[in-house]
Amino acid sequence: MANKLRCAILGTGNIGTDLLIKVIRSDSLECTLFAGRNFRSEGMQKAVALGVNVSDKGINAIVDRADVIDLVFDATSAAAHIEHWPIIESLGKIAVDMTPAKLGEFCVPAINSQEIRLSGARNINMITCGGQASVPIVAAIAQVHNNIEYIEAASSIASRSAGPATRSNLDEYVDTTEDALLKFSGAKKAKVILILNPASPPIDMQTTIYAKIKNADILQVHASVSAMMVRITKYVPGYELLVPPTLVNGDVVMTTIKVLGNGDYLPKYAGNLDIINCAAVGIAEDLASKILGGGLGHE
Amino acid sequence: MAVNINKQIEEDCISSLNLQSDLVLQLKGESIAVIGGTGFIGSWIAELVAVINDKFDGNIRLELLGRSAKIWTVSHPHLSRDDITVTSQDVRSPFSLGNHTTLVIYAAGIADSRVHSSDPYKVYQTNVTGLENTLKAATRLPLIRRFLNISSGLAAAGSRSDAISESDIGIINHTRIHNMYAQSRRTAESIACIFSDQHRIPITTARAFTFIGPYQSIAAPWAINNFMRDGLSGNNIRIRGDGQTRRSYLYGSDAGVWILKIATAGQNGEIYNVGGEEPISHSKVAQVLSKLYKKQPDLVFTGKLVDTGRNYDFFPDLSFGKSKLNLKQAFNTNLSLERTVQWYAAKALDQ
């Protein structure tokens, strides 16, 4: 059997279960433990049907089976991750944090997977779905212009794709995504907006990015964004440029992207959930190639 | 400060126990499991067991199953004892109980009406699936004496009478989402019926009305908590509507004693209301509370209602429990309110 990075998934909800399917499909990752709190959840049932080891003991299961785990995807909640991280850290494992807990390094694979890989960071934060959608474009613009005054990312997601956890954490979503935009754009100010759209049939995830730049070079921006599209679509096949970079009102570059999910576990309109999982698997595979290909893996 | 509060709670337990003289004897040597036991009722049962074991040689063994054993241990340090064990268990997941268990009390449920609105499925799972899992666990217990399902007075709500009695069937439009909590409790009671019939487990039901006292989370969005929180934070007490809606309040130690009494002496299929005797309007409660704060807050009525003839009162008829089990309150409303405010104030100081 080919050498694979052994991953545990903590949290058996929609995100965790969709991750599971992606991990199983991966050539360099395998799921050695799928842990949650409720055997009766659909995710658990799915994992059992797929022959994956499951546990309802949550983080304690990670501790018990630490010997077969290299990396933990934490798909629980920000509050829970804050409790989990010290434990995962003490076990010497890597955490890929799917929550907006912001304990670790922000990771957008298309932009900084090499940096993350080389830094040896043990806690990698996947920001938010809106962050994964908007940061690549924002970074592409920042590669052309280092004097962005203001950056804005407004996302619309299908009402059906936003569960109770999303709805009670809108502020955390906004804060974390804004932090990421500032970090990756160098802009002075950032604003993030999230809109839930109840249209039926459900809309696909859409994000519009506005960048206020003096004397924006729209052609260069175009080229940079196109290059970035190539990098992103490698790990997010459903990422699409809906409205190419357009100069609006003289000093604002506006562009709209759409993310269609892969439909692994969740419906395709839930591109917002899919993209963060694609990104998480993306960085995990990157780390796998370092750990398995090169050195010992555990420092 | 903390020591005084614990002493007070201990004394309160004894006051309530004094009204049920034979309960201590009936509980001797019992092995009680409380599912959802890290909440309000579980906390008071733990306090009562500690008192009974220490002062009356009760030799009771108590197991509490709840969402987080760790949080319990931190918030109830004085109840860290050999006769009380706390285990983390998500009730939505199947589980087992120790074979020595003689009394099972289902006290899990989400009473926070904000969660009813935001995550009704989770409420259903906790109220219904959780009960079902517990019943299944109970069927495998060789020594089980009784199973007590703590349901809600809302299961019988919608009836026309002021005070809701156990024999009220209630009228609920189960097709509307805002009735999901009440409907889930009714469904849970039905499932209990099935297990009682098919698995021959003796099951008694307790219908909880409004409880008050230490260990009640002030964050739970009930009118009385809002009043207390308003007062404690130095704000005016805001009362929605005209303040005439009535509730009755049962203090924690009384509630705990009644639950234990019903668990030991209730008969199969019986339903007992557990709640306060004295219906009192929101504005009256707010008035009593306002006098308890150093800076006496004003009462602000936030809007008169259109008179639709709807009655939002919620309090029980207690005659059945009184006659069958001699259930009595040691704490009247005023005293209960005073105790509760004291406890919150002390907790706020500790933080």
Added chain:
Amino acid sequence: MNKIIKISDPTLRDGNHAVRHQLSKDNFASYCKAADAAGVPMIEVGHGNGLGASSMLVGECSISDEVILSTARENLKFAKLAIHAIPGFCTIDRHMAMALDLGVDVFRIATHCTEADITDRHIAFARKHGKEVYGVLMMSHMASPDHLADEAFKMQEYGAEGVVIMDSSGHYLPSDVSERIGNLVEMLSIPVGFHAHNNLGMGVANSVSAVQAGATIIDGSARGFGAGAGNAQLEVLVAVFEKMGFETGIDLYKMLDAADLAEKQFMPSLPYISSTSIVSGLSGVFSGFIKEVNAIGTEHGVDARDIFIELGQRKAVAGQESLILEVALALKAAKAVGVS
């Protein structure tokens, strides 16, 4: 029937839509003073989409929320200072905390009518600080009367002290209003309110219908200054309610003076029902889109009315300005190919 109507005046908030959020500091100061003197009990100020909404997406405000709120606060002695806040645009820590510090009295937490469960924490914040808080359901025609009542009930459970439903696109007829308001009054144990838009000329009539069905909170703007075809005209409401025997606590003459002042100072044009307004009202699309739709329609040679109908079909939700361009481009392409 309740004889007291609480008027809430969003001239300086909804009206900001009409001038692309460019109301000046002086505008806020003088209208607040005048409306306060007239006895208007609640005055709402800010960007058209509420606290924290100033953005490229829905338009940038010429002055900051901080300046607006402190200016308004200075100029209100009797009236309560209110803000409109949409979770997703407005955060608790950054925006609501600031508003609290600047002396806002009333928080109206608003959301699309099917998404009440995003308002829990924002409502809780206001309640925790002892402030008056309402739930607001926007585009309320997009949910059935029962569904609307369910969503309003959630807001009540979260701690709202009243729920106001908005006819954001001016879509209702009086019978629609009495059905929905009646339903809400039946369902809730807190006061119910109505916010009209005038696309089909029903602003005042709908407000009267609401009151007759049991609403006790009514929104109205001076001259109807608001998004699109405008709101119910406030000074007309005051006169009508007075004639009907209701008490608003507002002095009619001083209200007329305030409306005259508002017209003179900051209304480049009075609200009127344009052809596009009629179309957007009929199709049930948010009237705040109008200027953008007209601009984009002109730019791309597409009939603005067709854009509206298409937006209505797509059930466009308030805040999706970027969709307009997409629709226009799609219609333009369809026209080029000869598809109708």
